[in-house]
Amino acid sequence: MSPTGAGQHEPIAGTSRWDDERTGVVQERARLSEQLAQAQRLDLAGRLAGGVAHDLKNLITVLSSYLDLASGSVQDLAPRVGDGPVETILDDLDQIRQAVDRTEALARKLMEFAGGDGATEPVDLHRAVASVHARLAPALAEGVTVELDLPDDLPAVRVDTDGLEQALEQLLRNSNDALPEGGTIVVRARVTDTAAPGGFTSGPRPPLDAGRRHVRLAVLDDGTGMEDETLTRAFEPLFSTKPGARGSGLGLPTVLSFVQQIDGMIDVHSVPGEGTTIALALPVATDDVDVDERPVGDGAGRLVVLVDPNERAxxxxxxxxxxxxxRVLACADGETGLRLLEQQGGDVLVAELALPGLPGWRLVERARASRPRLPVLLFTSGQAPTRTTADVRMLVKPFSSERLLQTLDELAP
Structure with a gap:
């Protein structure tokens, strides 16, 4: 054996392996750091979206309600000015209403991206699907047909009604856009054991409650489908699965947000040239609440303490x-609202959830400390409440006068 030359050394055993492990650790740390940064960016985007949507919904509530009042006032003018001018003005008001509706849809998308309101109730899928289908049917591309495949004995699901309809509407629009030459969209629902083979096995999803039944609500199309690269980014905010600049990149992320809020699951299967199937796992309502009937009383003449920081609202x-x-005692902050309740009484408390200084839930707790059975109605712009209190009704902005009064009547005196 020849002696080792000057300046030359035998390699230390295991050094290469140690370097490889250290490199792997560094790479893993870099990957985790990037994931954390991405999560923080998404959280910031969600907070910004929620703030913008909150302000938009306040404005939409005012616009929608004053449009209702204006329409009634214009109709009252008919005996004096004739039907012709009145119809012209009503047509103009209708154009404004359509613009307000589109703005509301945008605000709803932003709010769902930011986190939604988290309020769920038993929902009849037959009614929800039929409502969305009727709304979208006139906008479908030529040659596109929709088939509904829902069993008669389908159980109610416990979801946020607006969130479900928005998610279904988004899926139908996506399928419609994927059928430029026409084709078929199928909306299918089945009660399912999601743990069974072939269940919800792809796409982002939270864990399901294994002891609870779910309804698999699927939207299928035989359209263009998605390439693997597009499919892997389909739920990424601001990434559009549509060619060019046609999409906002918020559609599927809002669907995912809705599913996560209800502890559901989403499954995606797409093949280029063959079509796409997107299915949602929706929890079956476990109570026996009738989804068609709600008790409504007269409730007129009550003394309402109203707390809302927005002057116009x-x-x-x-x-x-x-x-x-x-009768209404109105103020802009929770402390003043508490003083009104203490000094002048009040049959019901109506308040905005997002209040300056004293948050809405804290206001409810302090008001209920001296009056445990005080009926409470809280307004929200769709932001998920961080606290819960029994016997408090929630009303999501924007809302109509009819919806406000009906909800108020439903509160026990």
């Missing part, structure tokens, strides 16, 4: 309530 809600015969 506060003035508008006051007008809605006063028109129905209620």
């Amino acid at each position: 506060r003035r508008l809600v006051t007008e809605m309530l006063a028109t129905a015969g209620h």
Whole structure:
């Protein structure tokens, strides 16, 4: 054996392996750091979206309600000015209403991306699907047909109604866009054991409650489908699965957000040139609440303490309530609302959830400390409440005068 030359050394055993492990650790740390940064960016985007949507919904509530009032006032003018001018003005108001509806849809998408309102109730899927189908049918491309495949004995699901309809509407629009030459969209629902083979096995999803039944609501099309690269990024915010600049990149992320809020699951299967299937696992309602009937009382003449920091919204809600015969004590902050309840009483507390200084849930707790059975109605712009309190009704903005009064009547006196 020849002696080792000057300046030369035998390699230390295991050094290469140690370097490889250290490199792997560094790479893993870099990957985790990038994931954390991405999560923080998405959280910030969600917070910004939620703030913008909250302000938009306040404005939409005011616009929608004053449009209703304006339409009624214009119709009252018919005996004096004739039907012709009145119809012209009503047509103009209808154009404004359509623009407001589109703005509301955008605000709803932003709010769902930010986290939704988390309020669920038993929902009849037959009604929800039929409602969305009727709304979208006129907008479908030429040659596109929709088939509904829902069993008659389908159980109610416990979801957020607006979130479900928005998610279904988005899926139908996506399928429609994937059928430029025409084709078929199928909306299918089945009660399923999601743990069974062939169940929800792809796409982002939270764990399901294994002891609870779910309804698999699927939207299938025989359209263009998605390439693997597109499919892997389909739920990434601001990434559009549609060619060019046609999509906003918020559609499928809002669907995913809705599913996560209800502890459901989403499954995606797509083959280029063959079509796409997107299925949602929706939890079956476990109670026996009738989804078709709600008790409604007269409730008129109650003394309402109204707390809303938005002056225009506060003035508008006051007008809605006063028109129905209620008396209103209105203020802009929770502390003042508590003083009004203490000094002048009040049959019901109506308040915005997002209040300056004293948050809505804290206001409810302090008001209920001295009056445990005080009926409470809280307004929300769709932001998920961080606290829960029994016997508190939630009303998501924007809302109509009819919806406000009906919800108020449903509160026990």
